Amino acid sequence: xxxxxxxxxxxxxxxxxxxxxxxxxxxxxxxxxxxxxxxxxxxxxxxxxxxxxxxxxxxxxxxxxxxxxxxxxxxxxxxxxxxxxxxxxxxxxxxxxxxxxxxxxxxxxxxxxxxxxxxxxxxxxxxxxxxxxxxxxxxxxxxxxxxxxxxxxxxxxxxxxxxxxxxxxxxxxxxxxxxxxxxxxxxxxxxxxxxxxxxxxxxxxxxxxxxxxxxxxxxxxxxxxxxxxxxxxxxxxxxxxxxxxxxxxxxxxxxxxxxxxxxxxxxxxxxxxxxxxxxxxxxxxxxxxxxxxxxxxxxxxxxxxxxxxxxxxxxxxxxxxxxxxxxxxxxxxxxxxxxxxxxxxxxxxxxxxxxxxxxxxxxxxxxxxxxxxxxxxxxxxxxxxxxxxxxxxxxxxxxxxxxxxxxxxxxxxxxxxxxxxxxxxxxxxxxxxxxxxxxxxxxxxxxxxxxxxxxxxxxxxxxxxxxxxxxxxxxxxxxxxxxxxxxxxxxxxxxxxxxxxxxxxxxxxxxxxxxxxxxxxxxxxxxxxxxxxxxxxxxxxxxxxxxxxxxxxxxxxxxxxxxxxxxxxxxxxxxxxxxxxxxxxxxxxxxxxxxxxxxxxxxxxxxxxxxxxxxxxxxxxxxxxxxxxxxxxxxxxxxxxxxxxxxxxxxxxxxxxxxxxxxxxxxxxxxxxxxxxxxxxxxxxxxxxxxxxxxx
Amino acid sequence: xxxxxxxxxxxxxxxxxxxxxxxxxxxxxxxxxxxxxxxxxxxxxxxxxxxxxxxxxxxxxxxxxxxxxxxxxxxxxxxxxxxxxxxxxxxxxxxxxxxxxxxxxxxxxxxxxxxxxxxxxxxxxxxxxxxxxxxxxxxxxxxxxxxxxxxxxxxxxxxxxxxxxxxxxxxxxxxxxxxxxxxxxxxxxxxxxxxxxxxxxxxxxxxxxx
Numbered sequence: 001x002x003x004x005x006x007x008x009x010x011x012x013x014x015x016x017x018x019x020x021x022x023x024x025x026x027x028x029x030x031x032x033x034x035x036x037x038x039x040x041x042x043x044x045x046x047x048x049x050x051x052x053x054x055x056x057x058x059x060x061x062x063x064x065x066x067x068x069x070x071x072x073x074x075x076x077x078x079x080x081x082x083x084x085x086x087x088x089x090x091x092x093x094x095x096x097x098x099x100x101x102x103x104x105x106x107x108x109x110x111x112x113x114x115x116x117x118x119x120x121x122x123x124x125x126x127x128x129x130x131x132x133x134x135x136x137x138x139x140x141x142x143x144x145x146x147x148x149x150x151x152x153x154x155x156x157x158x159x160x161x162x163x164x165x166x167x168x169x170x171x172x173x174x175x176x177x178x179x180x181x182x183x184x185x186x187x188x189x190x191x192x193x194x195x196x197x198x199x200x201x202x203x204x205x206x207x208x209x210x211x212x213x214x215x216x217x218x219x220x221x222x223x224x225x226x227x228x229x230x231x232x233x234x235x236x237x238x239x240x241x242x243x244x245x246x247x248x249x250x251x252x253x254x255x256x257x258x259x260x261x262x263x264x265x266x267x268x269x270x271x272x273x274x275x276x277x278x279x280x281x282x283x284x285x286x287x288x289x290x291x292x293x294x295x296x297x298x299x300x301x302x303x304x305x306x307x308x309x310x311x312x313x314x315x316x317x318x319x320x321x322x323x324x325x326x327x328x329x330x331x332x333x334x335x336x337x338x339x340x341x342x343x344x345x346x347x348x349x350x351x352x353x354x355x356x357x358x359x360x361x362x363x364x365x366x367x368x369x370x371x372x373x374x375x376x377x378x379x380x381x382x383x384x385x386x387x388x389x390x391x392x393x394x395x396x397x398x399x400x401x402x403x404x405x406x407x408x409x410x411x412x413x414x415x416x417x418x419x420x421x422x423x424x425x426x427x428x429x430x431x432x433x434x435x436x437x438x439x440x441x442x443x444x445x446x447x448x449x450x451x452x453x454x455x456x457x458x459x460x461x462x463x464x465x466x467x468x469x470x471x472x473x474x475x476x477x478x479x480x481x482x483x484x485x486x487x488x489x490x491x492x493x494x495x496x497x498x499x500x501x502x503x504x505x506x507x508x509x510x511x512x513x514x515x516x517x518x519x520x521x522x523x524x525x526x527x528x529x530x531x532x533x534x535x536x537x538x539x540x541x542x543x544x545x546x547x548x549x550x551x552x553x554x555x556x557x558x559x560x561x562x563x564x565x566x567x568x569x570x571x572x573x574x575x576x577x578x579x580x581x582x583x584x585x586x587x588x589x590x591x592x593x594x595x596x597x598x599x600x601x602x603x604x605x606x607x608x609x610x611x612x613x614x615x616x617x618x619x620x621x622x623x624x625x626x627x628x629x630x631x632x633x634x635x636x637x638x639x640x641x642x643x644x645x646x647x648x649x650x651x652x653x654x655x656x657x658x659x660x661x662x663x664x665x666x667x668x669x670x671x672x673x674x675x676x677x678x679x680x681x682x683x684x685x686x687x688x689x690x691x692x693x694x695x696x
Numbered sequence: 697x698x699x700x701x702x703x704x705x706x707x708x709x710x711x712x713x714x715x716x717x718x719x720x721x722x723x724x725x726x727x728x729x730x731x732x733x734x735x736x737x738x739x740x741x742x743x744x745x746x747x748x749x750x751x752x753x754x755x756x757x758x759x760x761x762x763x764x765x766x767x768x769x770x771x772x773x774x775x776x777x778x779x780x781x782x783x784x785x786x787x788x789x790x791x792x793x794x795x796x797x798x799x800x801x802x803x804x805x806x807x808x809x810x811x812x813x814x815x816x817x818x819x820x821x822x823x824x825x826x827x828x829x830x831x832x833x834x835x836x837x838x839x840x841x842x843x844x845x846x847x848x849x850x851x852x853x854x855x856x857x858x859x860x861x862x863x864x865x866x867x868x869x870x871x872x873x874x875x876x877x878x879x880x881x882x883x884x885x886x887x888x889x890x891x892x893x894x895x896x897x898x899x900x901x902x903x904x905x906x
Contacts (some may be wrong), residue, residue: 258737275837283752283834
């Protein structure tokens with residue numbers, strides 16, 4: 001083992017910088033790598049510059065970085081996810097461009113292409129989908145269940161800190177050293193020390209371990225929040241569908257993140273300490289890795305897509321102005337999917353040597369998942385049936401999802417058949433399949449959620465026009481990029497290949513790069529939408545808080561909500577509590593009395609652990625042992641010192657709550673209610689007029 | 697107001713005099729159980745890996761050459777006794793004895809925990825002398841992935857005992873400290889549970905099938 005021969009900076013030296021490569025060997029490949037590194041550096045400089053220029057450091061620290069408010073933590077998660085999404089999308093475009101360049105070697109080196117698909121997958125799953133899903137959940141879940149915060153607000157901040165520091169490692173790997181070339185699954189023995197002595201797999205390992213700990217803590221937090229902090233009267237069968245999906249997702253995290261942690265740490269033991277878990281010699285067995293990884297990996301896709309199902313359930317019900325159809329069956333289906341997701345992991349490696357019988361069992365288990373999913377699709381369609389549908393942006397994402405997701409799901413059923421899988425595994429058919437479920441499924445759901453709950457978070461609606469442009473671009477871009485991949489996959493083009501020699505693939509690749517460019521436009525349209533909406537925010541303010549004639553509790557409070565969310569914790573009597581209250585004319589009640597509210601006080605522990613764990617990871621990657629040891633001690637000390645701090649609560653006096661709440665109630669009574677025809681016009685100030693009289 | 701006589705959360709319920717701590721403790725204790733479940737999955741997987749690798753000895757030393765059951769017996773007795781002493785600390789809490797009593801039992805537990813670790817490290821050193829190092833084979837990698845992981849948990853528990861002992865002295869019996877005592881006891885019993893798995897699967901299982 002070579003881990004002993006290290007100096008003060010471990011194995012870090014100037015060769016680790018991409019600029020060294022450019023100077024020694026200027027070519028297109030190096031230019032792409034250096035551009036990426038430059039973007040990271042320029043991005044950091046610009047952000048630091050802007051913060052200093054506008055003197056925002058103090059507010060940033062006081063109002064955001066040390067905040068334990070679930071709403072702010074949720075927003076920070078989403079911002080982080082969108083930054084990472086931008087990188088992930090651009091990497092996808094570069095890969096498509098490489099393959100569109102046609103037979104031959106394109107403009108990238110094989111190594112660089114391998115880094116791109118490794119970071120693309122790692123980023124999209126761990127640093128886009130997970131933080132986006134739990135950013136939205138952070139914001140919405142406590143509001144939906146009538147709680148003042150999550151169960152463990154400070155732990156929540158720590159989760160965010162760990163996720164961000166792990167994501168930063170991927171950014172650092174652009175500038176210092178190289179990321180792994182082993183794919184997002186990082187299979188050994190290829191990623192073992194024997195074949196891959198560089199820093200790449202180490203970047204992957206530590207990013208995964210640290211973000212995995214953060215995600216596990218988040219899962220614990222949300223499971224406990226929904227179990228224990230529901231408002232009085234909110235029984236499980238009155239829980240909004242979205243919260244059901246989050247609780248299932250949290251359960252999946254609690255049970256499915258450990259296998260990933262175990263696999264990554266065992267790989268680390270192999271690489272750093274010369275263990276033989278997965279090596280080719282001395283009794284190592286890489287199949288253990290494959291099993292562990294997918295024991296996590298399959299539940300993972302459901303922990304991402306279930307919350308999206310929850311979002312669509314809320315969106316379809318709200319924009320159809322109807323109660324969600326088949327609530328009970330949706331709950332059962334969600335739970336079934338959560339349980340079944342643990343029984344199918346082997347379908348990710350049908351071709352890796354199991355007996356036909358075992359393959360058949362897992363193939364059938366995989367196909368079974370289509371049943372509860374099908375139940376959901378029919379429930380959603382039945383919710384639309386005879387609803388008073390508005391084609392608002394979230395609804396458009398939902399409709400796009402319904403059609404595209406069914407195609408993706410069906411191609412999954414095809415792949416679930418082991419005999420078919422033998423033919424198409426490891427081809428672009430598979431890539432097309434999982435993008436077909438992850439984009440329309442997860443990403444469209446998250447964008448729908450972003451459009452749907454944005455006015456709740458910021459007090460004004462997003463631009464409807466740019467939202468629609470965005471839906472069209474995402475849908476079109478998705479179709480153009482990934483439908484051709486089904487065809488070339490069936491024609492036999494392997495995934496992850498940086499070049500190919502069959503010219504008949506090329507037309508499909510050209511369509512795909514056009515699609516990738518459309519997706520880039522879609523990404524920009526999201527940013528333009530945000531820009532335009534902020535510019536025109538005075539035309540779209542919704543201070544009353546209910547712009548969409550919503551059905552659940554989060555719409556019954558001001559937009560943006562006060563730090564304590566609810567002046568008075570509501571008493572719940574119905575599943576669609578707020579819709580029911582509006583129908584009975586009992587919405588916006590004036591409380592008899594107010595109470596002091598205790599809120600968690602700000603703390604710097606999350607930020608401290610973010611920085612310390614970041615340095616710790618960097619030290620481990622580069623073998624700077626003394627620094628890693630110092631950081632370990634500091635992290636333990638930080639936590640111990642933090643537990644001695646007793647002044648963790650902040651009391652908001654009843655009088656202040658009363659003043660704010662009564663001011664808002666006065667606003668509610670002074671505004672005119674609008675019906676759904678004016679939903680997107682400036683007259684919509686967030687006070688909804690129920691459409692019931694239309695039926696009488 | 698009297699507390700309902702129902703057990704509102706798993707774990708050791710506090711008495712009536714702790715009513716103010718009870719609501720907060722309910723959420724935190726439940727959360728800690730969920731954390732333990734997640735941790736249990738870690739160990740479960742490491743057990744599974746050990747079982748699959750029991751034969752992967754690659755010509756190196758196996759269980760019969762390496763395991764010293766006398767030492768394991770001593771470690772088991774020590775760890776089980778430490779669970780008893782943690783239980784006595786909990787009884788002191790329940791019956792409202794002076795907090796010095798809790799600190800005393802924590803102290804005894806700490807001594808037992810450290811003795812356990814000393815014996816364990818001595819075992820590892822003896823194994824290394826016979827060539828039983830993790831770099832030797834898949835089997836030994838699995839062994840050293842699992843048993844020291846438990847040892848690391850015991851070490852973390854010892855650190856927790858020290859910190860909480862100090863907090864008991866400095867802060868006294870505040871609601872937060874009481875709730876931490878409850879959770880530490882849960883954690884310590886969890887360590888025992890894992891150890892029972894280790895002697896059964898790692899040591900007895902190893903000697904039977906290895």
